[in-house]
Amino acid sequence: HCFNTMKNEYPQFGGNFEVLHYSQFVDGLITDGKIKPVKMMDVTMAYHDSCFLGRHNGVYDEPRQVAKAIPGLKLVEMGSRCRERGFCCGAGGGHMWIEESQGTRVNHTRTEHFLDTDAKTVGVSCPFCLQMMTEGIQSKGLDADKESKDVLEILAESLED
Template identity: 55%
Template structure:
């Protein structure tokens, strides 16, 4: 963004999307989709820092406010119409919590933007999707922000897709187990939530679980490994699924 100064879309990459190899693949897939659709976008690069979501969830309010104010100062130096992020945690923080500190922006999740591009015809997936797929609802995308249809509309737009719903889905969806900072904590009692969720994926006979959150991706892949289902179930972000369906 420092080179352009302005863009229609500011792509907020997020910590996971920039630093974790698995989620970097989602970042690349989304960037390719935006390029394919002719979207004018830019990133902050090294100017972007953590949104502060983990700090606030884990109780370090001072650190959260420091990060929020730093990011708002950075964002206010540039001109853009909307911010898009593929992390629901960043999405929720930028959209619903930054206004407390004067950061008022139009923030959308990548599922919403991809759905827009598909509906407008700027993206036309033509390669068939083989296998049965189910979708895991992210808590911050679903429960906190009411976004349930966009990811499903995307998956249904892929030729050959066969979308299966788990018993606990949409408003009744089960958390992946990473929320509230638990992605960095050991399970000390009971069963890991992501193992339970993986069993629910298995119960519907899905060969692929679509996600729209880097934390959910991490937890689902861990659950798939724990259940020794690596050869039968793949976890993919919706951006990766769409990118694969484009010629």
């Protein structure tokens, strides 16, 4: 959300500067050899594409490239609901603060997509998605077995030796 606002809305107010998402910046650091993940991580991670990063700004590869640079991390997709066909977690539409009176919460549906994978971890690149996916996992009573983490958190763990 902040990335999208700074990149696409600030220019109309004179904010004409280059804006990178952290995954783009960190991917460049890894490519340039300035960051080297070294610790083996026994993690199977399904990546969730956030709406504003992915569909609104076309950033799909860099978060995955950061994840793929982590030794031992196995990256899986959420079936056909990834990249351009990704499914919203609900936060962007304000569902973080709304209790639906009918139907299923959007983040619970997205959590089901995650649970259909063999991953223990759902990786995100958005703090709102992190909250929504964490709540979805907790709502299923699976927080002892499944987790939601920002890709950068896993990368940070892999830098520690």
